[in-house]
Amino acid sequence: MKTWEAMKRICFIxxxxxxxxxxxxxxxxxxxxxxxDTEYMKTYLTVRARLKDNYPEDMLQSIAGADSIVIVFPLxxxxxxxxxxxxxxDYYRYIQAGNGYNKNAKVYVIxxxxxxxxxxxxxxxxVIKNFCRRLSLDWRFAICIGSGPVVVATRKIPFLDMKxxxxxxxxxxxxxxxxxxxxxxxxxxxxLPEPVILMIKNxxxxxxxxxxxxxxx
Amino acid sequence: xxxxxxxxxxxxxxxxxxxxTRIIExxxxxxxxxxxxxxxxxxxxxxxxxxxxxxKHPGECVNKDMVSGIKKNVRKYDLxxxxxxxxxxxxxxxxxxxxxxxxxxxxxQIIVGFGDDIDNEEKNTFIDLTAKHCGSADIVHPGMNKxxxxxxxxxxxxNTAICQALKNCL
Numbered sequence: 001m002k003t004w005e006a007m008k009r010i011c012f013i014x015x016x017x018x019x020x021x022x023x024x025x026x027x028x029x030x031x032x033x034x035x036x037d038t039e040y041m042k043t044y045l046t047v048r049a050r051l052k053d054n055y056p057e058d059m060l061q062s063i064a065g066a067d068s069i070v071i072v073f074p075l076x077x078x079x080x081x082x083x084x085x086x087x088x089x090d091y092y093r094y095i096q097a098g099n100g101y102n103k104n105a106k107v108y109v110i111x112x113x114x115x116x117x118x119x120x121x122x123x124x125x126x127v128i129k130n131f132c133r134r135l136s137l138d139w140r141f142a143i144c145i146g147s148g149p150v151v152v153a154t155r156k157i158p159f160l161d162m163k164x165x166x167x168x169x170x171x172x173x174x175x176x177x178x179x180x181x182x183x184x185x186x187x188x189x190x191x192l193p194e195p196v197i198l199m200i201k202n203x204x205x206x207x208x209x210x211x212x213x214x215x216x217x
Numbered sequence: 218x219x220x221x222x223x224x225x226x227x228x229x230x231x232x233x234x235x236x237x238t239r240i241i242e243x244x245x246x247x248x249x250x251x252x253x254x255x256x257x258x259x260x261x262x263x264x265x266x267x268x269x270x271x272x273k274h275p276g277e278c279v280n281k282d283m284v285s286g287i288k289k290n291v292r293k294y295d296l297x298x299x300x301x302x303x304x305x306x307x308x309x310x311x312x313x314x315x316x317x318x319x320x321x322x323x324x325x326q327i328i329v330g331f332g333d334d335i336d337n338e339e340k341n342t343f344i345d346l347t348a349k350h351c352g353s354a355d356i357v358h359p360g361m362n363k364x365x366x367x368x369x370x371x372x373x374x375x376n377t378a379i380c381q382a383l384k385n386c387l
Binding site: 074092 | 310
């Protein structure tokens with residue numbers, strides 16, 4: 001077992017407000033399980049819905065002191081959820097106010113969207129990269145996931161989740177400072193073909209959405 | 218034309234205030250009925266992602282705050298204008314919360330980003346974030362607006378160019 005001082009500190013940020021139903025939480029827990037509690041000092045932050053003030057200082061300190069930051073979130077309107085954006089704004093202001101932080105912190109993102117194509121997450125990734133550039137943080141790479149809930153539901157089927165497992169393994173190796181040379185983003189598609197997913201999505205919308213004339217106007 | 222103009226009241230700069238005034242003047246000249254909504258970070262809760270607004274209570278949000286009424290009446294607006302500081306190439310959290318909560322007109326939206334120190338990568342990120350996906354029917358979700366125009370200002374000269382473009386298109 002490592003001493004407390006020798007342990008690497010990982011800060012996991014859950015950018016979803018959906019609690020236990022969140023796909024983001026499932027992905028976060030997957031990665032979290034790859035890191036032993038005796039080898040790493042881990043902190044878990046979840047964005048908040050109602051804040052009467054800025055994010056609490058202890059949350060911001062957890063990010064500032066981390067060696068690695070893993071941000072997991074759902075795509076909202078092609079961007080970051082507002083609650084996560086608020087956390088990044090508060091953190092940026094906290095650092096701008098002169099508070100110390102680990103400039104060498106490595107930053108990883110796992111982002112999932114409702115669309116089958118994981119490339120749709122690209123702009124959200126660029127926002128996090130801009131955030132890293134502003135603070136000179138060490139941007140590493142992202143895992144972009146299409147149809148997050150489908151991937152969550154099917155990720156434990158043997159032999160079908162190899163790409164996701166490989167992507168998780170890359171995060172682990174990178175945090176362990178194993179030089180892998182490349183730092184490309186990973187794009188994870190659901191195992192169901194895109195037309196099937198779109199058919200399910202359309203069925204859901206037909207069933208669940210009221211006709212426009214019945215909606216409140 | 219019914220127009221709702223949504224701004225972030227926590228981040229006001231000389232640039233944004235000047236542009237706000239000029240946009241309101243243009244809207245008045247064009248005969249728009251304007252509803253001006255200045256949102257602060259404590260005025261709007263984030264979207265919970267519960268989907269109740271499309272499943273259980275169509276058109277209504279479970280969060281009750283300043284934007285609940287806008288969402289409920291969103292179909293009465295012909296145009297929504299969002300004005301937001303550009304932060305890391307993204308909307309401010311306040312404006313993003315309003316967007317996530319479905320406050321945008323289903324007909325036309327104009328998004329204006331501002332900031333004195335937006336770099337080129339942030340500018341490009343913001344443009345792609347707001348404009349790239351519009352019009353691609355297979356990935357646009359229900360209720361998504363039909364048209365989105367995006368402008369970014371980093372200077373008074375940009376403000377003038379934006380106003381000229383708005384005069385021509387509104």
